[in-house]
Amino acid sequence: MAVVTVGLVLDLFGTFFFAMSGSLLAARRGLDIVASLFLGSMAGLGGGVIRDLVLGVVPSAFDRPVYFVPAVVAALVVFFLLSSVERFERPLLVFDAGGLALFCVTGTVKALEAGMNPVAAVLLGVTTAVGGGLTRDVVANRVPQLFNRKDIYAVPAMLGAALTAVLWETGVYVTGAAIGVAAVVFGLRVLSLHFGWHIPSAAGSWQRRPVDEGEGGA
């Protein structure tokens, strides 16, 4: 029971972090306060909704409307407290990293609790973690952070989800361990942003010449 409560708290914090990233993106684009609430909600709740639809349960966001509270708070924080922030991209990325770190843990746990096998649970944990930011960036019509080639985004989440599944399967999953895993994921993501850690190109050793948009025909 205590674990469930802690799980909810971690999930709400993850929702808040992603919602901040969405509301900051809305502010960056000069959108209005309602757009801020929507973009924050989609960032904060998108990953969990996809996870819950896959699990075949009513998405938490709609089953327990308390999940919208972090999105409302994030929109208000950005509305009232942003006057002194000069640039948005850095805080946006840090909040996004916080959501990523918490959701790869809570998403994996929710899938395991629902009886998914460990491999599927890891896949679903990663989906939860990257789904919110992906939804945010897709509806805001920008290339998702997930596909950023200048640093690593999904790798820390994949590591965190795998660690969570191992802890769970070996019976040593406790609140402290969950927070520890999230801290490691957060640290890896933020350090990769700072130091520009990146991984090999999709095309391997091939001398790449990236191609821009415009091939879609319409």
Next chain:
Amino acid sequence: MAVVTVGLVLDLFGTFFFAMSGSLLAARRGLDIVASLFLGSMAGLGGGVIRDLVLGVVPSAFDRPVYFVPAVVAALVVFFLLSSVERFERPLLVFDAGGLALFCVTGTVKALEAGMNPVAAVLLGVTTAVGGGLTRDVVANRVPQLFNRKDIYAVPAMLGAALTAVLWETGVYVTGAAIGVAAVVFGLRVLSLHFGWHIPSAAGSWQRRPVDEGEGGA
């Protein structure tokens, strides 16, 4: 039984209005007739599909293929009758407003009928109302109308969904009331387009400098 039938009719009209907005967007972009059918279908059916997946029922669009009829009609109307229309954006926005107005009512009612609590039902009604236009704009690779800062889009739908839930909970929801709520939502949306009504920026009093695309890294 009569209410159910009226609900279906309102839903099909909402589907037709959103489908018109999708087919008009396809024509505006110079796409072909099949793309028009797909873009209209996604605009007309996207919101309801998301709603039904959240409710855990087979989406109406697939359960009752009659839901594709409005999309076919919309594609044909645009194909055969568009010759004389000079500009697309105005009719596109008016049809979109019609879909928004009807779906915030029918979406909320369907969620309430499925046993959702009133708060969740309002959230789901708003999701139904904005989901079609959001899907249309996302797949067409443009910034969603939902995030337009020059007028109000989601606010009328939020008001309409809340009014619908209040009428339902107080037991005075009848067909006439439903149409009245939809008319109010439609009127607010169209008036906001005409008069440029808008709401405060996401960043509050902060002197905003909107940032354009291109930060996504890829």
Next chain:
Amino acid sequence: MAVVTVGLVLDLFGTFFFAMSGSLLAARRGLDIVASLFLGSMAGLGGGVIRDLVLGVVPSAFDRPVYFVPAVVAALVVFFLLSSVERFERPLLVFDAGGLALFCVTGTVKALEAGMNPVAAVLLGVTTAVGGGLTRDVVANRVPQLFNRKDIYAVPAMLGAALTAVLWETGVYVTGAAIGVAAVVFGLRVLSLHFGWHIPSAAGSWQRRPVDEGEGGA
């Protein structure tokens, strides 16, 4: 039982073909190997996930993690074997056509097996076939191939899904027929690419003046 196994094999090949198209797009954009895996996974699995959510079953991708194997193989093939490929667009489109051809058959069959009526099964087969490429292009922030006006994309899939349903309903659906239908769909799509077959514009005889992006307001 044999049909089920053949169905799985066809489905995995379809997944591989679409995953190749996603990984090739990642390479084309200069993305990294993990982005390649994600874009390939979304292209290969997106259509089936939507189909299974509509059917109300746990999506195959998560229920049977073997479905991620083709995506991993595709990312590795692009990583290790791409050095000698000069241009990406042609192979990308051919692999995409292979996925389209197989998924319009397997998607329709899975819907029929789940008890959907033939019309809904055809709609769901088409959704499966176009959903992967649509997801790939939407998350990669480009206009979907589905909306390409220079050739035909959805029409062969619609034809293939309809043929599959007819074969199934008349009781003559066998493995050979399935592969035959897929071959016809693949042939039509590739020939349309080669010869530039296209269909009438959404706006009919109206003298079209396509409008570009930028009307979204944000």
